[in-house]
Amino acid sequence: MSIVIDDDACMGCEACVETCPDAFEMNGDGDKAVVKDADSDAECVDEAIDACPAEAISKS
Ligand code: F3S
Numbered sequence: 001m002s003i004v005i006d007d008d009a010c011m012g013c014e015a016c017v018e019t020c021p022d023a024f025e026m027n028g029d030g031d032k033a034v035v036k037d038a039d040s041d042a043e044c045v046d047e048a049i050d051a052c053p054a055e056a057i058s059k060s
Pocket of ligand 1 (some may be wrong): 005009010011012013014015016017032033051052053054055056057
């Protein structure tokens with residue numbers, strides 16, 4: 001499994017980082033999220049996917 005953020009869709013709301021800081025963090029500019037741990041199996045990853053208003057997070 002690999003967690004992916006659609007960079008174009010992400011609008012930087014930070015919900016994923018707040019929901020699941022083990023798997024997500026903001027980039028250096030603080031305007032987009034990046035995947036910190038693409039292999040994370042934390043339950044909060046699914047919560048972050050649901051929390052993202054841009055539906056920018058997916059797992060493959
Ligand atoms: Fe971006 Fe969605 Fe996270 S908009 S900052 S991927 S909650």
